[in-house]
Amino acid sequence: MEVSNETRIREFIFTGLANSRIQGFIFFVLFFFVYVITVVGNSGMVALVCNTSQLQTPMYCFLGCLSMVDLCYSSVIAPKMLADLVSRVKSISFIGCALQFFFFAALAATESLLLSCMSYDRYVAICRPLHYSLIMTEKKSIGLILTxxxxxxxxxxxxxxxxxxxxYCGWNQIDHFYCEVPPLLKLSCSDTFSCDLVTIFFFCSFGMASMMIIVVSYLLIVSSILGINSTTGRRKAFSTCSSHLTCVCIFYGTTLFIYLRPPSRSFDKKDKVASVFYTMVIPMxxxxxxxxxxxEVMKALKTSIRCSSSL
Structure with missing residues (x-):
């Protein structure tokens, strides 16, 4: 049996976002406030959905789960990134990198699928309103979330x-600020063809399928809205899905920018800015x-604030 003289990598080093300590401090202050807003906003949304009887519907059940995923999703990346912005050595252990990637990939895919579930919910609410309560039952909503x-x-x-x-037996510097597929595969001294195929398969089968469900749902929704005679009715119908549509456009617009660009040897500034938007700004x-x-959310929020201030 041939014994390899190659030394297995035990940790990775991030290139990070900042080029100087001053820039690192400025980014730290900025992203610290972004992360605080993310934690407060998503925690508040989860608490609001759980404690408000008017929001005990499938739509807000999905929204509460989306907020929980955003909270966890951001927390996988943000604390380590913030620490690295003010550290001289931006290192992460091999196991730590694997865990960070695992939860990042899991929560990102879950968010994508939840957005498609929410688009289906909006389709049923607008296109089949009389059957909404029969189709979108509590059992079905929970089943979609668990799936x-x-x-x-x-x-x-x-x-x-x-x-x-x-x-991983040579250069251990990841040209990024967190553990992500493209820079990790570039560091490997193995044949990465099978991993490339796995990544493409999951992106096409789940990511693109989820996006197609959203596109088809909204084509049917728009068709149904255009069939409403009154302007007030059309405006009211569109307002029920405008928030979700905005979130979908931001999420998939950034995702497609990152993953459908031609491969390059290193991440440039545009890639890192898009990644910051994808991992930090969207959850906020x-x-x-x-x-x-x-x-309805604003009304529930005002009621909650009034109840808290009267205590």
Whole structure:
């Protein structure tokens, strides 16, 4: 049996976002406030949905789960990124990198699938309103949420095993600020063809399928809305899905920018800015969009604030 002289990598080093300590401090302050808003906004949305009887519907059940996923999703990346912005050495252990990637990939896929579940919910609410309560039952809503979560974590398990079973025996510097597929595969001294196929398969089968469900749902929704005679009715129907549509456009617009660009040897500034938006800004924006653009959420929030101030 041939014994390899190659030394297995025990940790990775991130290149990070900042080029200087001053820039790192400025980014730290900025992203610290972004993360605080993310935690407060998503935690508040979860608490609001759980404690408000008027929001005990499938739509807000999905929204509460989306906020929980955003909270966890951001927390997988943000604390480590913030620490690295003020650290001289931006290192992460091999096991730590694997765990970060596992939860990041699982929660990102879960969010994508939840957005498609929410588009289906909006389709039923607008196109089949008389049958909404019969179709979107509590049991079905919970089943869709559990299915989305199971698929998200299952595909992440396969990707994590595939990527971190490769040999990493040379350069250990990840040209990014977190553990992600393209820069990790570039570091491997193994044949990465099978992992490339696995990544493409899951992106096409789940990511693109989820996006197609959303596109088809909204084509049917728009067709149904255009068939409404009154302007007030059309405006009211569109307002019920405008928040979700905004979140979908932001999420998939950034995702497609990152994953459908031609491969390159290193991540440039545009890639890292898009990744910051994808991992930090979107989880912050989602609860803000739903609270500012949804009258029921705003009403429940005002009621909750009044009740808290009267105590």
């Amino acid at each position: 989305a979560t199971s698929i998200g974590f299952s595909q992440s398990s396969v990707q994590t095993v595939c990527i971190f079973s490769l040999r 924006l989602n609860p803000l969009i739903y609270s500012l653009r949804n009258q």
